[in-house]
Amino acid sequence: MCLLKGNTRGNAAEGAHAGIFVDTLDKHALTGPAPGVERFFFATGLSGHGFKEAPVVGQSMAELILNGQAEVVDITPLRVTRFEEGQPYEGPYPYDEWTPRAKMDL
Numbered sequence: 001m002c003l004l005k006g007n008t009r010g011n012a013a014e015g016a017h018a019g020i021f022v023d024t025l026d027k028h029a030l031t032g033p034a035p036g037v038e039r040f041f042f043a044t045g046l047s048g049h050g051f052k053e054a055p056v057v058g059q060s061m062a063e064l065i066l067n068g069q070a071e072v073v074d075i076t077p078l079r080v081t082r083f084e085e086g087q088p089y090e091g092p093y094p095y096d097e098w099t100p101r102a103k104m105d106l
Contacts, residue, residue, distance in 0.1 A: 023047040026088035031057060031078040032064065041065060042080050 024030060024045040034040040043061045046053055060070035077089045 021047060025083060026090070028089045028091065029053065029057060029078050030080050031061065031070075031075045032080055035081055 022045050024047075027047060028045070029050065030042045030045045032042060034042060041061060041064065043057050046057065050057070056073055059072050060075050063072060064070045064075070082088060
């Protein structure tokens with residue numbers, strides 16, 4: 001987004017904002033501990049729906065870090081290793097058909 005004053009011809013932007021849209025293969029977050037790395041945790045890949053999920057992700061990550069497990073919700077289906085295990089998350093209300101990017105014709 002850019003903020004322009006007056007008409008758009010010949011005017012410089014007064015400010016700008018950029019964001020990164022992070023997405024995973026199954027369109028769901030990666031949460032939990034990083035395999036093989038102590039005291040390193042993931043809470044990423046929330047894409048566009050992260051806005052509505054952020055409060056519970058924050059709480060579950062705090063519980064995981066402080067208590068050793070998430071209590072507010074089971075984050076196991078969103079574990080970092082699910083793709084190499086061949087178990088992408090398929091929620092009860094899919095956003096769209098899951099297609100691995102490696103198989104997409106880009």
